[in-house]
Amino acid sequence: MVPTTDCCELTVLDLVPFGLADPVHRYFALRLSPPDWKEWKPGQFLMIRPQSFGLEMPWGRPLGICLIRPQHLICFFQVAGRGTEQMAHLRPRDKVRVWGPLGNGFAVEPDTPTLLLAGGMGIVPFIGYVAEHPKAWNISMLFGHRDPLECYPVDSINEHIPVDTLRESVPGDLDNFIFTLQERIKEYASQKGLILACGPLPFLKTVQGFAKEYHARLQLSLENKMACGVGACLGCVVRTTDAWPDAAHRNAPVQCCTQGPVFWADQIELA
């Protein structure tokens, strides 16, 4: 029998509300017993399915992996729908089924100046990225968000690297954020830096546009809806461009879960 630790039952250690913890801002850090996985890379994700989903909600939910340490696995989520609503009621000792680590993870180039661009919950995979990076002093980060800063796990990042944060609360803020994105992307493009972005689709499209304009080296982490996370359901596909390395799948749909979730920006078309 092949060991099946990649799909395992983990125990909830605790679920900690972040920030305001009011009915509108519902952000949580979820700590689970550690899985017996050989290795993982920042940018990879897992699928989680609490026992309480029963037959009612068949799909697991994809969550970015924050950190895996001998004592625990940490992930982070915002209540956004039926599944995460159910997950907000997890209690210590509850059982969850988890499979992973899934997907490819971010490029790590220790000596290259690296810029992290995060929009909202897109900050999550960068927690592990910064913590695991061998030369974190080469990294900086720009973080755009709508809800108050304390809703997001920013502290786990700015203890390692400088983080510029911009909050969108009035209409002009977004223009300011986009302008700042443009300036930073231009700057990193000129020094042949590495740029990594994670966040909502409009944000990724903006970043992708600037990277194309300034010929920046950019990776995008996508958050497509998925059912299986392992390449089977073909629900999460993204369309590739002429730049896709495998000729047979150029200008064709490929699975975000197994070919991504991290893609070089020039190799995919965002819908």
Add this chain to the structure above:
Amino acid sequence: MKHNELAVTLAGPKQTLTLKNPILTASGTFGYGTEFARFGDLTSLGGIIVKGISLKPRHGNPCPRIAETPCGMLNSIGLQNDGLEVFRTQKLPNLPWKEVPIIVNMYATSAEEFGTLAAELNAMEGVAALEVNISCPNVKEGGSIFGADPAQAAKVTRAVRNNAPNKPVIVKLSPNVTSIAEIARSVEDAGADCISCINTLLGMSVDLRSRRPRLANIVGGLSGPCIKPVALCCVWQVSNAVNIPVIGIGGITSAEDVLEFLLVGASAVEIGTANFMRPDAAFHIVEELPRAMEKYGIRHLDDIRSMLSLG
């Protein structure tokens, strides 16, 4: 419990397929099989039915293609696949086909094309059987058009039968018909060795806020535990209508569900949406089956198959 007490023989008029246990994986829910090798031993399964294959690669439908619904899900993938050549050269060689039957689900847009595809598959040593998809609700050409008309279903079945004389031919039926028993009799008469049912039910989900359908294709195929009662009913009707073996599909998530399908007349089953609920679902059900049999006092699968008590 020894393996032979779980073994299944699907004996058709022309060809017979032997399985070490009645658990197969349903097409479209298990990739090409290799995606799941990290979650269990592929060779422990009764068989692997791979993602539907067409002669040429297909890109499928636009996104969103999937939507979760209560106790189930909708999909409108549109038969995205890499095509026959990639399957032959890159997928099949990586599968343990000597130790576990690999069944190819096949899709084409005409009876002639089904025949061509069948002839190609007939020549592949690693292919144990063919499953003819005449029931996909998500494609404009072919698909359920073949599956809804007894004459068309028979024509496609004959085309595959005649061009794949060496392989067991399984025909997968749609529940989106007036009488599934009539279609079943028609494909039996046309030479099918076995019938599998059911494919997905045509369904729809909408978003009140945006007033848009949740699938780009507007409608899609419903699967998962919510369709199990429909599937049980169809398997019961079909197994009463034909003399060839029936493979049950629809909402199976446990070994007890497997036994329920056998009770109403199935000889084997396919695990579908459950593979998304946990990627080791099929392996897990294989492991659980002997325990479930013991719980219900079933020594051999023949003790339960078609033993529905109506008295």
